[in-house]
Structures are given as C-alpha cells and as structure tokens.
Amino acid sequence: MAQHTFNRQPPAQSYGLVSFPVQHVMLVVFNRPKALNAMTSDAEYELEALWEWYDDEPSLRCAIVTGAGRAFCAGMDLKEWNQINQRKRDGIPEKRPMDPPTTGFGGLSRRSGKKPIIAAVNGLAMGGGFEIIANLDLIVAAKSATFALPEAKIGVVANAGSLPRLARTIGRPRATEMALTGRSISAAEAREFGFLNAITEDAPADSDVLERPVVQKALEYAALIIKNSPDSVIVSRAGILAGWEHGSAENAVRVHRQTWDKIMADGHNFHEGVQAFVEKRAPRWVDSKL
Structure with missing residues (x-):
C-alpha cells in the first residue's frame, strides 16, 4: 500500500474498508458480505462523508469502489427498512431523519462531486447497488456480474436517481425493460447496452480483493487517469x-x-x-x- 499524508484523516467507516493501494488512489470495499453488502442508513451517511473527504483531499485523484464476497451491493438493507416502516406505522419517532443523503444511495447515486470514481463490479449489483453504478464515471465488471432493478417486484420504486440517468445512458427501451420487468441482466448484456467500459475474468472465491482481475483493471484505468493533469x-x-x-x-x-x-x-x-x-x-x- 502507498504511504499518504493527508490534510486530515478520512472519516471513520463501519461498513466500508478504505485503503490507498497506490499513490493518489483510494479503494473502498463495501464490507458486509454475509448480507451481500446490503447497506444500512448509517452506512449511507458514513459513505457520503467519505466521498466529500475524497473530493476535498488534494493528494487523491481517483477512487475505486468494489464489494467484498460475491456481491458488489444488493441495495438497501430491507430488514432495516421494514423495521423503520413498522415504527412509522406505530408512530414511533426515529432518533434522526431517515431520508437518504442528498447525494443519493451510498452518497453516490446522485453525486456530482469533483473527482472520478470507478466501479469494479465483482458480482451481484441490485437495486440501490445498481443505482450507485449508474452514476459512476467508469464501470468495469467481472464476467459473472449481474445487474438488476427489482424494486417493482416488491412494490417500491428505484428512486435514488438511476431511472433518468439510465434512460440517457442505455436508452429508454432498455431502461424501461430493466425497471418494469425487474429482470437481471448479465455483464455481457450490460456491455452490449453500452453500460460497461470493460469485462474481466472472474476471480477465485478466496482471492484477495487487490488480486481480482476486475480490481486490477480498475487500477489500470486509475493509473492512466492519475498520469494526467x-x-x-x-x-x-x-x-x-x-x-x-x-x-x-x-x-x-x-x-x-x-x-x-x-x-x-x-x-x-x-x-x-x-x-x-x-x-x-x-x-x-x-x-x-x-
């Protein structure tokens, strides 16, 4: 790992693992593999603070985000969401507002930000996890990765920012197909849609995150970016x-x-x-x- 001196230290994270594999590059690993990296509301605000810190830290020029285990991110933690809705129905107030960050799911799905972020999609990306990817700058996926917006199947809507963005990126018919049918698409289909920059080989199940071909490819893109002004x-x-x-x-x-x-x-x-x-x-x- 590269040695960095920062103006201030990155904000504490309980959900994401943060490292700096090479000079000027930050790697964030969604790290809740037993839950397919489903994200809690606390995690969303932690990540929003991290991306703001990244944009403010002059020595960092590119970031990569990936997931631990076999998923990139399965979206929102539906168990927590159900508990929140139950408390609402029972008239029990929350300790803090439960609205998502203004920058969207995981602080990313509606982020404009200043610096580029590359998605290294190692596996399943559903719901909010897919909405994150739809707003990132470059997208690399392992060939077994799958993408879906299954919200309509459970009576909700993908409202974290992906629908209008997908309509522009992959076109209205394909965006409509994903949102209204809820079916999963493969990495090959996503590449055909014009959604991916590259597809890589899959990694062995026990491989270290940095050894995954999808992360290595993302690091190659990052290396090209940080060579520039x-x-x-x-x-x-x-x-x-x-x-x-x-x-x-x-x-x-x-x-x-x-x-x-x-x-x-x-x-x-x-x-x-x-x-x-x-x-x-x-x-x-x-x-x-x-």
Missing part, C-alpha cells in the same frame, strides 16, 4: 456531467467554459503541461487547487 481531469469530468445534466449541448458548453476557462488558465498545471510538451519531458503535476 489533475486539473484537466476535474474540469473534463465537469464538462461531461454538464452535457449529461443539461438539455442543450451548446448551453452546457457555454456554462462549462464560463465556469472553468479562466480558473484553468490561471493554474500551475495548465502552464506546466504545455511547457513540458515543448521541452519534451514528462510534466510535473501538482495537486489540484480547484
């Missing part, structure tokens, strides 16, 4: 999100340029990159101040 990565990602969120491509371009052009041009990395190219040397990037 951290400012350029942040601003390029913002431009992609603007195009995704705005109805008009030209409006997205205008807003993006008004927001970022001067800030980029005033930064060290903007000048360092061009200077390094002219001098035929590797650029010496500094941590982003954006």
Whole structure:
C-alpha cells in the first residue's frame, strides 16, 4: 500500500474498508458480505462523508469502489427498512431523519462531486447497488456480474436517481425493460447496452480483493487517469456531467467554459503541461487547487 499524508484523516467507516493501494488512489470495499453488502442508513451517511473527504483531499485523484464476497451491493438493507416502516406505522419517532443523503444511495447515486470514481463490479449489483453504478464515471465488471432493478417486484420504486440517468445512458427501451420487468441482466448484456467500459475474468472465491482481475483493471484505468493533469481531469469530468445534466449541448458548453476557462488558465498545471510538451519531458503535476 502507498504511504499518504493527508490534510486530515478520512472519516471513520463501519461498513466500508478504505485503503490507498497506490499513490493518489483510494479503494473502498463495501464490507458486509454475509448480507451481500446490503447497506444500512448509517452506512449511507458514513459513505457520503467519505466521498466529500475524497473530493476535498488534494493528494487523491481517483477512487475505486468494489464489494467484498460475491456481491458488489444488493441495495438497501430491507430488514432495516421494514423495521423503520413498522415504527412509522406505530408512530414511533426515529432518533434522526431517515431520508437518504442528498447525494443519493451510498452518497453516490446522485453525486456530482469533483473527482472520478470507478466501479469494479465483482458480482451481484441490485437495486440501490445498481443505482450507485449508474452514476459512476467508469464501470468495469467481472464476467459473472449481474445487474438488476427489482424494486417493482416488491412494490417500491428505484428512486435514488438511476431511472433518468439510465434512460440517457442505455436508452429508454432498455431502461424501461430493466425497471418494469425487474429482470437481471448479465455483464455481457450490460456491455452490449453500452453500460460497461470493460469485462474481466472472474476471480477465485478466496482471492484477495487487490488480486481480482476486475480490481486490477480498475487500477489500470486509475493509473492512466492519475498520469494526467489533475486539473484537466476535474474540469473534463465537469464538462461531461454538464452535457449529461443539461438539455442543450451548446448551453452546457457555454456554462462549462464560463465556469472553468479562466480558473484553468490561471493554474500551475495548465502552464506546466504545455511547457513540458515543448521541452519534451514528462510534466510535473501538482495537486489540484480547484
């Protein structure tokens, strides 16, 4: 594991295992394998704080998220959800508001954020687990991974942000098929839909997380990203999100340029990159101040 010095330490996590396998990269492992990494409401808020810390920590430039055991994430802990609903029916107040974070399920399904996050989907991704993936920047999956939005089968709705995003990413007919039938799709189908960047071989059941081909592939993508200017990565990602969120491509371009052009041009990395190219040397990037 790489040695890091942070401005402040990452927030404590009871659900996710946090490590830093290489310089500038954070790895988060959803770690509740006996429950297929189903997520409690407490875990959602812990993770939201972690992603905010990640965006604020200058030395980190890319993150990867995966799951322990045979699942990526099976979504919300339905046992906890049922208990919460029962208390509501009985008029018993909760100790704190039980609404999900404003950044969505696991702090990710509606996150805009600043820096990229790569999904390394090691197995089953259902409900909220799939909604998380639908909003991440790159998606790598093991060939046995499966994806589903089964909410309609139990009388609820996938309302953590994935439905409009999926309609744009994979098209209305395929998004409709997933949401209204609730059927699972394979990694091969997801790749055919244009949902995945890559598919890898499966890992042996007893393999270490870092040894999994799906995590290794995610680390390869991360290595390519962190070689580039951290400012350029942040601003390029913002431009992609603007195009995704705005109805008009030209409006997205205008807003993006008004927001970022001067800030980029005033930064060290903007000048360092061009200077390094002219001098035929590797650029010496500094941590982003954006």
